[in-house]
Amino acid sequence: MRAAPLLFLAIVAQAANAALPQVASVAVDEAPTVRAGESVTLRVTVSVKPGYHVQANPVLNPALIPLTLTVPATPSASAGKPVYPQAKRMRLLGSDEDLVIYDGTFALEQPVSVSKDSPPGETTLEGSLRYQACDDRHCLLPRSLPVQLKLRVQAR
């Protein structure tokens, strides 16, 4: 019963985030075939709306919100540490510090390991990509995008 109010809040928070228009989109490689007990790397391609950029990962200023891909493990598979691309540098007029950002289309590399006991068939890891975008005048509230990593598991 205690969990119910928390669950309600989580649903409301998710709905509120879902209501914010996105300025980025995500595409993932087609599901690769991998044997149980082996690993594979999936490419996660992010496209940022023209005119916007997102904070890179890592950021130079820890107060800023880096682009972050989070993929919880399942009994069948687990995600390793994502590899983020090299960032671009920019500096706002009058600022003392550089910003590191991504814009346009870029890709992350997401390693995934399939457990030895994973049954054959399709398996999906449900993740999310958090980002914080700005254009040349405004900064948007942080947003999240759902990311699905699909694999076709073969028996060992």
Added chain:
Amino acid sequence: MHARTRCSIPLLVALFSWLPGAQAADWNYRLGEDAPAFSLKALDGKVLSSEDLRGHYAVLSFMTTWCPFCNASAPHFQKLFQDYRDRGVRVLIVDIDEKNKPVKAFVAKHGLTCPILMDADGKIATLYAPPKEFIPDLERQEVMIASFAIIDPAGKVRFLTLNDKPEEFDARLTKLRSRLDELLAAK
């Protein structure tokens, strides 16, 4: 085109220009209006209200700790606070919708000594925001992040910048200082 249609078109244009949505581009940035009232708890726990600012010029910075524009302008805002303190100008930050911990880190990083008011649910920022028809793609809180306002001793808005014009953002707050100097000189 039929004569009746030719006559109707200017009438329709006049009608639509009267509707609120169609006048969004002419928004007055609240200039001359009473500044929306507030009563907020500061980071140090003290409560400060808009009434406490009466009789002084006040400069408000609406910000969040994760906003790059806000980080860029923070040192310049601290300098503004120091430069105008002895001239009776009240300079303060309104932090939008954040917890104390990141704000304390932000204060430490930038060496801020001006009051930091915690607008915990973003309601005050939203009161200062333009109507939804103005910059409609953004949430009202988003429009206010990295904006600055000057309020006169009678509580009227004398300056409001939303970075909505091309290349308007300047971390050095040049326009803000210039306007503040004009207002102080005219006292």
